[in-house]
Structure formats: C-alpha cells, structure tokens
Amino acid sequence: MDYPSWKLDVQLPCLMGILNTTPDSFSDGGRFLEEDTAVTGALEMAREGAAIVDIGGESTRPGSDPVSLDEELRRVMPVLERLVASSPAPVSVDTMKAEVARRALVAGAAMINDVSAFRHDADMAAVVAEGGCPVCLMHMQGLPKTMQDDPRYDDVVDDVMAFLEERMEYAVGAGVAEEQIALDPGIGFGKTAAHNLRLLKDLDRLTALGRPVVLGASRKRFIGAVLGAAPDCRIMGTVSTTVMGLERGAAVFRVHDVRANYEALRVAQAIMEADA
Numbered sequence: 001m002d003y004p005s006w007k008l009d010v011q012l013p014c015l016m017g018i019l020n021t022t023p024d025s026f027s028d029g030g031r032f033l034e035e036d037t038a039v040t041g042a043l044e045m046a047r048e049g050a051a052i053v054d055i056g057g058e059s060t061r062p063g064s065d066p067v068s069l070d071e072e073l074r075r076v077m078p079v080l081e082r083l084v085a086s087s088p089a090p091v092s093v094d095t096m097k098a099e100v101a102r103r104a105l106v107a108g109a110a111m112i113n114d115v116s117a118f119r120h121d122a123d124m125a126a127v128v129a130e131g132g133c134p135v136c137l138m139h140m141q142g143l144p145k146t147m148q149d150d151p152r153y154d155d156v157v158d159d160v161m162a163f164l165e166e167r168m169e170y171a172v173g174a175g176v177a178e179e180q181i182a183l184d185p186g187i188g189f190g191k192t193a194a195h196n197l198r199l200l201k202d203l204d205r206l207t208a209l210g211r212p213v214v215l216g217a218s219r220k221r222f223i224g225a226v227l228g229a230a231p232d233c234r235i236m237g238t239v240s241t242t243v244m245g246l247e248r249g250a251a252v253f254r255v256h257d258v259r260a261n262y263e264a265l266r267v268a269q270a271i272m273e274a275d276a
Contacts (some may be wrong), residue, residue, distance in 0.1 A: 001013075001272065001273075002024040003212055003251045004077065004210055004211055004212055005146065005175070005177070005179050006134060006179065006180070006182060006212050006251075007133075007179055007180050007257060008052070008090060008110060008111055008134040009078070009079050009090065009110075010051040010052060010090065010239075011051070011208040012212060012251040013140070013246055013250070013251050013252065013253070013265060013269065014050075014051035014052065014251070014252055014253070015049055015050045015052070015252075015253050015254075015255055015258055015261055015262055015265065016043030016050065016051070016053070016054050016092065016214070016252050016253065016254040016255070017042065017046070017048075017052070017054065017089075017255065017256075017258050018054055018056070018254060018255060018256050019038060019041060019042050019045070019053055019054060019055045019056070019079070020059065020200045021038050021055060021056065021075040021076060021079055022056065022057060022058065022059045022075065023059050023061040027262070035078050035079055035082070037076040037080055037204075038055075038079045039082045039086070040053075040096065040256060041177045042072055042079070042083050042087060042089075042091075043083075043087060044229075044258075045258045046087055046088050046089040046203070048259040048262060049258055049259065049261075049262030049263075049266075050089055050258045051089055051090075051264075052089055052090055052091075052092050052110075052252070053083060053087060053089050053090075053091050053092065053096065054091075054092040054093070054094050054254060055076055055079055055080055055083070055091060055092070055093050055114055056076075056093075056094035056095070056108055056113075057071075057072040057073070057074075057075035057076035057094075057095070057100070058072050058075075058095065058097075058242065059144075060115055060140075060144040061144065061162065062147060062188075062221075063145060063146040063148070064144045064145065065145060066144075066145075069097055069100065072095065072097060072100050073099075073100060073103065074255070076093060076095070076100065076104065077103065077104070078106065080093065080104055080107055080108070080109060081108070084103070084107060084108035084109070087233060088268050090110035090111065091108070091109050091110055091111075092109065092110065092111035092112065092113050092136075093109045093111070093112055093113065093163075094113040094115070095112065095113075095114065095142040096116045096121060096125075097120070097121055098121040098122075098123035098124040098126070098127045099123075100170075101114075101124060101127045101128065101131075102131075105127070105133055106229030108132035108135065109133070110134070111133055111134045111135065111136070112124075112127075112128055112131075112133060112134075112135045112136070113135070113136040113138075114128075114135060114136065114137060114138070114177055115138045115140055115186070115189065116138075116140060117137040117138055117139065117140070117163075117164075118137065118167065118170060118174070119167075119173060123228050125170070125171055125174035125175070125176060126174060126175070128171075128176055128180075129171075129174055129175030130175075132177070132180070132246050133180065133182055134180045134181075134182065135171070135176060135180055135182070136181075136182045136183070136184050136214050136252075137164065137167045137168065137181060137182070137183055137184065138171055138184035138185075138186045138189065138214075138216075139160045139163050139164055139167075139184065139185050139186035139189065140155075140182075140186050140189035140190050141186075141190025141191065142188065142190045144189075147189055147190035148177055148190065149194055150193065151190045151191050153195065154180065156191065156195045156198050156199060157198060157199060157202045157205055160186070160199060161205065161206060161208075161209065162205075164183045164206070164209060165209055168181055168209065169184065175230045178211070181211050182211055182212040182213070182214050182251070182252060182256075183204070183206065183211045183212070183213055183214065184213070184215070184216060185199050185213070185215075185218045186207060187199060187200070187215065187216055187217075187220055187222070188217075188220040188221060188222065192222075193221070193222035193225045193226070196217070196220065196222040197222060200217065200241060200244060200245065200248075201247055202248075203215070203244075203248040203249065203250060204248040204249045207248075207249040207251075210275035212251035212252060213245075213249060213250045213251055213252070214250070214251070214252040214253075214254060215241065215242070215245040215250040215252070215253050215254065217238060217241040217242075217245070217255045218238045218253075218254060218255040218257070219231045219232070219234045219235075219237075219256055220234075220238075220263075221256075223237035223238060223241070224237075226275060235257045235260050236260075238246065238255060238256075238260075238261065239257075239260055239261055239264045240259065242255065242261045242264055242268075243264050243265070243268045246265060246268050246269060246272070247268070247272065253265065
C-alpha cells in the first residue's frame with residue numbers, strides 16, 4: 001500500500017504508543033504518572049514495536065477538566081527530556097497548548113499531536129510552522145468536558161472530512177507544510193458509538209484528503225458498548241480496529257497495547273502484500 005509522504009522518520013504503517021502522564025485518563029490514568037515508570041513504559045512500547053511514543057499530560061477523556069500550563073509542563077517535560085536521550089522511537093507530544101508545544105520542540109520532540117486541530121490556542125499553528133515539525137490534526141466536536149453530551153451530525157463521515165480539509169487548509173495557510181500533516185477522525189471525541197462505527201466502516205474515504213490517516217480507537221467506549229467490556233478488557237476489540245483500519249488505508253495506529261496490535265498489524269500487512 002502506498003502512503004502519502006510524511007516528514008516523520010518512520011515507515012508507514014506504524015504504531016504510536018500512548019503514554020498518558022496523567023492521573024485521570026479514561027483507560028490508564030495514573031499508570032505512568034511517576035517519571036521513572038513513564039520512561040520505562042515508553043521504552044517498553046518501543047521494544048514491542050511502537051514506531052512513535054506519544055506523551056500526553058492533560059486528559060481529554062469525556063468529562064475531563066483542563067489543567068494549567070505549569071501542571072502540564074511538570075508532567076510532560078521531565079519524561080520527554082529523558083526519552084529524547086534514550087528512546088529509539090521519535091517522541092510526539094499530545095497537547096493543545098502552544099507553549100507546551102514550543103518547549104517540547106526545543107527539548108527534542110519530533111511531532112505535535114493537537115486534538116483541537118489548532119482551534120484551542122491561536123499560537124499553535126505558528127509554533128508548529130516555525131518548528132517545521134510533523135503534526136497531527138484531529139476532529140473533535142465540542143470540548144472534552146461536554147463533547148459526549150449530545151453529539152449530532154448531518155452525516156458524520158462528510159462532516160468530519162469537511163472539518164479536516166478546512167483545518168488542513170488553515171494549517172497550510174499558517175505556514176505548515178502540507179507534507180508535515182497527518183489527519184485523525186477523532187474516534188470517541190464528540191461521537192456516539194454509531195458515529196464511531198460508521199467512521200471506521202468508511203475510513204477509506206478519508207484517504208482522499210491525501211494525508212496519512214491516524215486512527216485512535218484503542219480501548220474506546222464504543223468497543224466496550226459492542227463487547228460489554230471494561231477498558232482494560234478491550235485489547236482484542238482494539239486489534240480488530242487496527243486490522244480493519246489497515247485494510248481501509250489508515251497509516252498510524254495510536255494504541256495502549258503495543259505488542260498485540262503490532263503482531264496483528266504485521267500479519268495483516270503481510271497478507272495484504274502477498275503475491276497471488
């Protein structure tokens with residue numbers, strides 16, 4: 001499968017390991033709150049097959065409250081600095097704050113992952129453009145605190161595509177190189193289970209935007225709705241989204257459980273690329 005060129009030095013398709021240095025993330029809140037544990041966890045993800053490690057210091061789970069700039073920096077920067085020096089995988093920082101992004105890039109972060117797609121902080125696009133780094137722009141309806149109250153769409157796939165196209169145009173207009181941009185439909189961010197399933201079914205339509213598609217379905221609530229399973233019992237449900245996402249053209253898979261998804265991704269890729 002041919003993917004659009006992207007400036008991050010990884011081979012697509014690939015996995016992005018989730019490292020939440022937060023006490024309140026929906027699935028693994030508190031697991032990586034301590035610095036040493038976070039660094040050890042990130043290095044383990046890289047050993048298990050994560051091509052990118054994505055550090056987040058502010059939970060964006062449904063109903064979550066924002067944290068201060070100082071608190072987010074306190075959670076992220078010490079871990080980032082140690083991983084830049086020791087991780088074989090490039091480090092992404094999941095943030096909506098331009099100052100966190102700026103300091104992260106100075107410290108050696110390779111990528112910014114902005115779930116607000118440059119809408120939360122007016123300075124974020126300029127920071128990314130000046131840093132010349134790859135960026136992921138995600139669709140989210142509303143804000144984390146209220147996004148799951150009553151999400152509605154005329155057509156969820158059409159609406160998400162239109163949003164991502166507009167955000168990509170905005171980013172390019174602000175000086176971000178188009179080949180630096182990846183796009184994320186925002187599974188679970190202001191969407192019902194039905195919306196999420198429809199987006200996954202028609203994920204191949206997003207590839208028409210010409211940029212790598214990032215899929216973040218790991219352990220999400222819609223998997224629990226299908227399986228009747230708690231977050232830490234949704235590994236195989238997540239694996240199924242990785243395999244189906246690969247078949248539909250997704251390029252980066254943001255996951256908590258790296259080993260299981262790595263094995264599934266590589267076997268599915270081998271099948272798809274097998275000679276007749």
